[in-house]
Amino acid sequence: MSAKGLSDMKFIMDFQAQRHWDWKVAVYLYGAGTSAGLIFLEVVLRNLEMIGATTALYGMWIGLGLALLSLAFLFDHLGPKARWRFLYVFRRPRTSWISRGAIIVTVLVLLRLVILLPSMPGFEGLPVGEGTALGGVLRATVLLFALAFMAYSGLVLSSWNSIAFWNTPMLPMLYVGYSFLAGMAALPIVGAIAGGSHEVGLVVPVVRTHLLALLLVNALGLLLYIWGMASGTLPCRESVRRLLRGEQRWNFWAGIVGVGLMLPLIAVGAALSEGSGWGSLPALILVGACLAIQIGSYLLRDAVLRVGVYGQPV
Amino acid sequence: MTQWAFTVDLERCVGCQSCVIACKVENGTPPGVHWMKVLEKEEGEFPYAKRTFTPVRCNHCDDPPCARACPTGAIRKRHDGVVIVDQDLCIGTMACMTACPYYVPYRWDGDGGYFGEQLTAYEQEKYARFNPGTAQKCHFCYHRLDEGRPPACVEACPADALNYGDRDDPESRINALLRQKKHFRPKEELGTRPSLFYLTGKGGGTISGGGSR
Numbered sequence: 001m002s003a004k005g006l007s008d009m010k011f012i013m014d015f016q017a018q019r020h021w022d023w024k025v026a027v028y029l030y031g032a033g034t035s036a037g038l039i040f041l042e043v044v045l046r047n048l049e050m051i052g053a054t055t056a057l058y059g060m061w062i063g064l065g066l067a068l069l070s071l072a073f074l075f076d077h078l079g080p081k082a083r084w085r086f087l088y089v090f091r092r093p094r095t096s097w098i099s100r101g102a103i104i105v106t107v108l109v110l111l112r113l114v115i116l117l118p119s120m121p122g123f124e125g126l127p128v129g130e131g132t133a134l135g136g137v138l139r140a141t142v143l144l145f146a147l148a149f150m151a152y153s154g155l156v157l158s159s160w161n162s163i164a165f166w167n168t169p170m171l172p173m174l175y176v177g178y179s180f181l182a183g184m185a186a187l188p189i190v191g192a193i194a195g196g197s198h199e200v201g202l203v204v205p206v207v208r209t210h211l212l213a214l215l216l217v218n219a220l221g222l223l224l225y226i227w228g229m230a231s232g233t234l235p236c237r238e239s240v241r242r243l244l245r246g247e248q249r250w251n252f253w254a255g256i257v258g259v260g261l262m263l264p265l266i267a268v269g270a271a272l273s274e275g276s277g278w279g280s281l282p283a284l285i286l287v288g289a290c291l292a293i294q295i296g297s298y299l300l301r302d303a304v305l306r307v308g309v310y311g312q313p314v
Numbered sequence: 315m316t317q318w319a320f321t322v323d324l325e326r327c328v329g330c331q332s333c334v335i336a337c338k339v340e341n342g343t344p345p346g347v348h349w350m351k352v353l354e355k356e357e358g359e360f361p362y363a364k365r366t367f368t369p370v371r372c373n374h375c376d377d378p379p380c381a382r383a384c385p386t387g388a389i390r391k392r393h394d395g396v397v398i399v400d401q402d403l404c405i406g407t408m409a410c411m412t413a414c415p416y417y418v419p420y421r422w423d424g425d426g427g428y429f430g431e432q433l434t435a436y437e438q439e440k441y442a443r444f445n446p447g448t449a450q451k452c453h454f455c456y457h458r459l460d461e462g463r464p465p466a467c468v469e470a471c472p473a474d475a476l477n478y479g480d481r482d483d484p485e486s487r488i489n490a491l492l493r494q495k496k497h498f499r500p501k502e503e504l505g506t507r508p509s510l511f512y513l514t515g516k517g518g519g520t521i522s523g524g525g526s527r
Binding site: 003004005006008011012013016018020021078079080081082085086088089090091092095096097098099102159160161162163310311313314 | 345351352353355379381383387388405406407412415417419423424447450501512
């Protein structure tokens with residue numbers, strides 16, 4: 001189809017699901033939230049000396065890469081015809097959350113690059129490393145912008161009252177929670193990439209209790225969100241129906257709840273009761289559970305987009 | 315100052331889709347892009363079942379959510395109240411499509427016409443006005459308004475269900491209709507203040523919106 005929007009809708013007065021923001025936007029929202037969550041936790045945990053310098057550095061690079069990758073999906077969604085006109089996106093931060101998000105992500109990416117500069121050949125002497133005054137200010141600013149970006153990934157949906165299922169403060173809160181969850185779950189994966197057994201051995205004991213808490217908090221958040229929407233207006237209830245019993249039911253029950261919450265809960269529980277050394281079964285399972293959390297986290301964004309229905313236009 | 319507005323008489327609309335075709339012919343919108351729609355709804359049960367018809371298009375809201383959502387400022391209101399898309403500024407974020415509670419805007423990606431990849435001469439001429447990858451929506455036929463002619467949909471309506479006029483002129487046709495018939499604005503509770511009034515029932519005065527949201 002050459003047009004996007006409700007171009008294939010029948011001319012019938014009924015609820016219409018939005019279809020123009022598809023899986024690419026879901027990837028962007030997931031990547032944006034997760035990268036912001038990862039960088040937030042990486043800065044905080046490194047400051048508390050709970051994770052090693054190698055994991056912190058790799059976390060910063062991987063977070064940056066994830067943010068850039070998700071932005072690439074967004075540009076692809078805009079289409080090749082947008083070309084350099086995408087720079088116009090900064091024009092309306094006073095009213096548009098997309099414009100605000102563009103500014104936040106640009107600042108965040110630039111800050112990350114500045115923080116990462118000392119790790120690149122030729123820039124070792126820059127006074128922005130850990131322990132320097134400027135480095136401290138930069139990292140504090142990164143925390144602020146990372147938090148703003150996590151919230152943005154939900155606010156960009158909840159700010160409009162056209163789609164009732166999104167138009168609730170619960171959605172940004174849920175997305176912030178999921179960003180922290182996916183960010184925390186990214187740390188063992190980053191550790192495995194960064195330094196294998198040694199780094200994972202350091203990260204797993206730090207992560208597992210926090211992961212358990214985040215899993216429980218987000219499960220509760222998801223329950224409250226769905227519960228609240230189930231008692232909302234007609235379009236809200238239609239969205240909930242589509243999510244729980246309609247075309248997105250497999251995504252929700254098997255993906256978001258099963259893979260994204262229940263499996264990790266069981267795995268983290270097992271990791272808590274067993275040892276944590278690399279090569280031990282619980283540590284391997286925990287890394288697997290962290291991958292499952294990423295899948296669930298993406299599917300949440302995807303399903304929420306897909307079940308967003310407009311109310312009747314009159 | 316002129317403030318253009320529409321009225322749609324729901325008791326007169328017979329669902330003939332003349333306005334849809336007139337809009338297509340006038341503006342040459344590509345396949346899948348409908349600036350004007352007439353939505354059908356079945357109501358009641360046999361033997362009292364009936365179909366109702368509701369023409370839907372851009373409402374040219376006084377406080378358009380599409381304009382607020384647009385990150386580039388491509389959507390703006392003209393001095394006469396018409397909401398238009400500046401296709402040179404639009405980058406196709408589709409924020410307007412999400413923000414519009416009447417799901418009016420489309421994005422046209424510029425490939426193909428009604429008869430396949432090869433465009434007819436008519437399509438070539440008409441599609442040249444649209445930038446691919448940008449938002450498209452009803453612009454109140456402002457090119458006709460500026461010439462003192464009615465919008466194509468209004469002119470084509472055989473049942474006199476569609477009307478337009480200046481809200482600031484007490485003697486205008488639509489102000490007369492608003493005095494004669496009960497009316498409501500779509501989803502007024504959302505605060506968009508649409509410049510479109512649905513008429514239904516005699517006697518003038520407003521009907522509180524009955525939208526689902």
